[in-house]
Amino acid sequence: MKALLIRDLKLAFRAGGGFGLGLAFFLIVVVMTAFAIGPNPELLGRVAPGILWLGALLACLLSLDRVLALDFEDGSLDLLATAPLPLEAVVSVKALAHWITTGLPLVLAAPVLGVLLSLPAQGFFWITIALLIGTPALSVIGTFGAAITVGIKRGGLLLSLLVLPLYVPTLIFGAEVARRGAEGMALDTPLLMVSGITCGVLALMPFASAAVLRVNLR
Structure with a gap:
């Protein structure tokens, strides 16, 4: 599994579809939104959490078609399907590689880009926590979509x-x-919900992705 993870990380950086592309797209979304709304710090501060989350989501979506496509094109996916490593572990490793090259840089960049959107000071910590918890689910769900297509x-x-x-x-x-963290409100319910969604996705979605891949590779 370690060797597969290192291989996927190298391919992601070498193919140019990982770290740089997602981060550049995230920056463009935030900057263009700030220009479109105009110099209104109060309005920017209110919409900043949603804009940062939407930008991160779209940036993750941008590179999903490369998660399995390259391996399918060169025949590596057929070899992985017949390897001793379970196919569920294969798709989990690929989702992890996608998160490391796409999701994690977005988590680290979000507080910096929050400055452009006048995000309140108390919101920097919570946007980081929210993305850190939520982005793994985006990568795992995206791997499921990549397996279907x-x-x-x-x-x-x-x-x-x-x-x-x-x-x-x-x-x-x-x-x-x-949003609630930036406004100083109680956030127990949404925090538990996003954590529960991520845990459920991590537990169940690799099995669904593996089942879909087995059908597509027959």
Whole structure:
């Protein structure tokens, strides 16, 4: 598993679809939003948690089609399917590699970009916590979508249509954690909800992804 993780990390950086692309897209979304809303610190501060979460979600979505596509094209996925390593572990490692190269940089960049959106001082900690808890679910759900569309030519649009509805609960409760934290409100309920969603996704979705891959690789 360690060797597979290192291989996927190298491929992500070498292919240019990981760290740099997602982070650049996140920056563009935040900057363009700030320009569109205008120099209104109060309004920017109110919408900052939602904008940061939406930007992170779209940045994660941007590189999902490369999670399994490269391995399918060169035949590596067929070899992994017949390897001693369970297919559930394979998709879990690929989701982890996607999170490390895409989700984790977004978590680290969010507080910095929050300055551009006049995010209240107490919100910097909670936007980081919310993204740190929620983004692993985005990567795992995205891997499930990639497993469904693997082998489909130009399946990026279909992948987006399949995955976006599944992202909605994480987006709602993650943004609510950041918003309530920025406003100094009680956030027990949304924090527990986003944590529960992530735990449930991490526990169940790899099995669904592996089952879909077995069907597609027959």
